Amino acid sequence: MNTALAVCHRCGWAEDAATRAWHEQLAERLASLTPPSRKDEFWRYSRLSACFAPERAGRGLDFPFPSPEPLAGEWIYFDQGRPVAAHTRAWRLRPWSELDEATRARWRERLEPGEDYFSVRNLVEADAVLLLELEETADAPLQIHYRHGAGWVQPLLLVEVAAGARGAIVETFASFGPSTQNGAVNLWLGEGAELTHGVFTAKAQEALLHRVRARLGARARLDVQSFAATRGYQRLEWDVALGESAALRLSGITHGEPDGSTDVALRIRHAAPGAATDVRWRGLVPAEAHSAVIGRILIEPAGQRTDAAMRLDHLLLADGAAADVKPELEIYADDVACGHGATLGRLDDEALFYLCSRGIPEVEARQLLIDAFLAPVLQRFTLAEVLRHVHSRLPLPDDAAA
Amino acid sequence: MMLTIRNLTVAVEGRRILDGLDLDIAAGEVHALMGPNGAGKSTLANVLAGREGYEVLEGKALLDDQDLLTMEPEARAQAGLFLSFQHPVEIPGVSNLQFLRTALDCLRKARGEAPLDSAALLRAAREAAQVLGLPADFLKRGVNEGFSGGEKKRNEILQMLLLEPRFVILDEPDSGLDVDALKLVAAGVNRLRRPDRAFLIITHYPRILEYVRPDRVHVLHGGRIARSGAAELAHQIEAGGYAAVLEGSVA
Numbered sequence: 001m002n003t004a005l006a007v008c009h010r011c012g013w014a015e016d017a018a019t020r021a022w023h024e025q026l027a028e029r030l031a032s033l034t035p036p037s038r039k040d041e042f043w044r045y046s047r048l049s050a051c052f053a054p055e056r057a058g059r060g061l062d063f064p065f066p067s068p069e070p071l072a073g074e075w076i077y078f079d080q081g082r083p084v085a086a087h088t089r090a091w092r093l094r095p096w097s098e099l100d101e102a103t104r105a106r107w108r109e110r111l112e113p114g115e116d117y118f119s120v121r122n123l124v125e126a127d128a129v130l131l132l133e134l135e136e137t138a139d140a141p142l143q144i145h146y147r148h149g150a151g152w153v154q155p156l157l158l159v160e161v162a163a164g165a166r167g168a169i170v171e172t173f174a175s176f177g178p179s180t181q182n183g184a185v186n187l188w189l190g191e192g193a194e195l196t197h198g199v200f201t202a203k204a205q206e207a208l209l210h211r212v213r214a215r216l217g218a219r220a221r222l223d224v225q226s227f228a229a230t231r232g233y234q235r236l237e238w239d240v241a242l243g244e245s246a247a248l249r250l251s252g253i254t255h256g257e258p259d260g261s262t263d264v265a266l267r268i269r270h271a272a273p274g275a276a277t278d279v280r281w282r283g284l285v286p287a288e289a290h291s292a293v294i295g296r297i298l299i300e301p302a303g304q305r306t307d308a309a310m311r312l313d314h315l316l317l318a319d320g321a322a323a324d325v326k327p328e329l330e331i332y333a334d335d336v337a338c339g340h341g342a343t344l345g346r347l348d349d350e351a352l353f354y355l356c357s358r359g360i361p362e363v364e365a366r367q368l369l370i371d372a373f374l375a376p377v378l379q380r381f382t383l384a385e386v387l388r389h390v391h392s393r394l395p396l397p398d399d400a401a402a
Numbered sequence: 403m404m405l406t407i408r409n410l411t412v413a414v415e416g417r418r419i420l421d422g423l424d425l426d427i428a429a430g431e432v433h434a435l436m437g438p439n440g441a442g443k444s445t446l447a448n449v450l451a452g453r454e455g456y457e458v459l460e461g462k463a464l465l466d467d468q469d470l471l472t473m474e475p476e477a478r479a480q481a482g483l484f485l486s487f488q489h490p491v492e493i494p495g496v497s498n499l500q501f502l503r504t505a506l507d508c509l510r511k512a513r514g515e516a517p518l519d520s521a522a523l524l525r526a527a528r529e530a531a532q533v534l535g536l537p538a539d540f541l542k543r544g545v546n547e548g549f550s551g552g553e554k555k556r557n558e559i560l561q562m563l564l565l566e567p568r569f570v571i572l573d574e575p576d577s578g579l580d581v582d583a584l585k586l587v588a589a590g591v592n593r594l595r596r597p598d599r600a601f602l603i604i605t606h607y608p609r610i611l612e613y614v615r616p617d618r619v620h621v622l623h624g625g626r627i628a629r630s631g632a633a634e635l636a637h638q639i640e641a642g643g644y645a646a647v648l649e650g651s652v653a
Contacts, residue, residue, distance in 0.1 A: 359479035372495025
């Protein structure tokens with residue numbers, strides 16, 4: 001089934017009265033907000049100026065992208081923030097204009113952005129709003145490919161996985177010209193639902209801000225597998241709230257590139273008992289690159305029997321590499337098992353000498369050690385669609401014969 | 403001569419550790435280098451292997467006719483040098499099999515040989531692991547990761563067996579080993595003894611020399627070889643200590 005998605009230009013929101021009123025309130029709120037500064041804890045290490053550079057300013061215009069090429073399996077293309085082509089059997093796709101009032105009301109409530117400038121701006125200026133619904137189990141991942149090429153581009157995706165359903169989405173990003181994509185994905189997982197979520201950003205070399213907000217119902221599971229790389233600026237955010245006995249596994253790699261800055265912010269909230277979070281993020285930072293990861297796990301009083309762990313590690317590959325890493329736990333429950341840690345280091349000279357002393361040239365020895373550093377995260381990547389992209393970026397160990 | 407060292411003088415942080423050391427080792431020979439703590443035995447091993455942090459003030463070290471001291475560590479290994487480390491480093495995330503395959507491919511490429519096919523490497527590695535009493539899952543585990551001291555030493559010998567170097571330096575291969583492990587290590591060394599290969603065994607104690615009989619024993623003292631002799635010299639050291647055998651030496 002190939003579905004051509006016609007969404008009217010610059011009107012993601014249908015013109016029903018309730019949405020219009022809500023939208024006007026958001027527009028007023030946006031007018032009172034300013035972009036975050038480094039005084040804000042979660043933006044302390046960010047290099048936001050790239051997003052507002054003159055060549056990226058203004059709202060996105062049409063851009064002459066190459067025709068979308070059908071991908072293997074199920075897929076959607078977003079060009080300049082708007083869905084332009086799709087092929088899926090398992091997922092139901094509906095633009096906002098096709099939603100009934102009850103669904104719209106539910107999502108308006110879910111989308112409350114608080115005072116976050118980029119979230120509010122995304123809602124006010126969304127190029128398109130698309131709801132993806134999964135009622136049963138989908139065997140193949142849904143690949144969502146975003147292309148941006150000019151000005152500010154602001155897709156908004158709503159994803160609902162029904163109770164007991166199981167599926168996967170893989171988001172990939174590519175930039176074609178000076179532009180800033182300020183996108184958002186809202187994930188709602190019903191009771192016992194399971195979603196694997198891949199995020200691969202290495203082809204987006206312009207400014208990219210991407211927020212994932214996830215709400216996990218009781219016993220729901222979210223498995224995030226992310227690979228971030230850029231010579232521009234990227235900001236990736238996850239804001240996850242876990243229901244009773246829900247589980248989040250978040251695995252990520254920042255693969256720094258010269259002159260690039262990647263900025264990851266994680267906000268995870270345990271507001272119900274028995275939930276588990278396991279975060280592992282590793283960053284490789286070459287010369288003239290910057291990587292930041294700020295992670296906060298909040299255990300509310302109701303979050304008894306929480307099991308939470310967060311490891312944030314960075315490897316600085318050269319002089320002139322910079323990384324800022326900050327893991328935090330904020331605990332208001334007394335029956336929890338929590339741990340967090342961070343490391344910043346260089347390649348181990350002893351290990352490098354050991355490998356070279358066996359006849360391995362230094363360049364190869366360094367790559368072996370880099371692969372080894374990434375291995376604990378790569379081993380958690382199960383999505384073939386993510387691994388295919390990662391393989392194109394990294395030599396990976398192959399121990400299949402052992 | 404396979405290894406020729408002349409007037410080797412080495413400083414670490416401004417302090418002379420080796421001071422005019424001369425040493426010759428012919429192909430087919432096993433030499434033992436003994437000496438009290440701090441004599442510079444490991445310094446010699448590290449300088450020959452190319453570890454950073456050592457300042458060569460004078461002298462030369464030739465492997466065959468190649469000037470080791472001007473070569474990168476990997477080039478020394480490709481020339482046939484192998485150092486069995488006193489304290490092998492752990493490298494989590496790099497499996498032993500991956501490491502062995504990469505090292506062997508690099509060495510064979512340097513020798514102008516085709517890569518060993520995976521099945522042959524796997525077979526050889528499993529056989530060597532079995533001979534050395536290493537656990538069955540050893541090949542999948544990270545290099546030396548979580549290994550006991552004895553397992554690390556046996557892993558060094560396994561690498562030596564598979565990489566087939568021409569000149570081997572064993573830096574205290576016996577430290578931390580029980581007698582059974584010591585016999586396994588010694589058997590690995592003896593298995594590789596050939597007319598075109600030579601060994602330098604660095605050790606404090608003559609115990610391993612009961613299982614690997616050396617052609618020559620040297621005592622390092624004052625930064626140079628202070629005394630040399632046949633295998634019996636090791637027994638004299640054990641019986642009388644270093645002071646006794648060094649009495650009247652030139653150092």
